[in-house]
Amino acid sequence: MATPGPVTPEAPFEPSQPPVIEGFSPSVHSTSESFKEKFLHKTRENPMVPIGCLGTVAALTYGLYCFHQGQSQRSQLMMPTRTAPRASWS
Structure with a gap:
């Protein structure tokens, strides 16, 4: 049985x-979207x-x-009713 040698960092x-994470390449994605632009983008998405x-807010x-x-x-x-739409999705 061979004994392992000393481990040296790369x-x-x-x-x-x-x-450095193997298989991961960070993208430099810098956009200066305002809150309104981001909200509209996410709403359309x-x-x-x-x-x-x-x-939910209306029912509450x-x-x-x-x-x-x-x-x-x-009231009861x-x-x-606030959670009815979410409960029907599961």
Whole structure:
């Protein structure tokens, strides 16, 4: 049985340089998109996300309004309604 020799590092560690990861090549992708541009880009890419967010906020707001008005039955009905679209996807 052969004994393993001493292990020598291929290159010394240099903290100012990014690590070298086999099979990974970082891309220098620098865009200066404003928040509005990025939001519109992402909305066009997946329009159901903002629609779902608005529906959730609407159900929550209406449920809180009903709670404030003393309509506890309707308020309780609105709480599971907030998650109905997400629950139907799973």
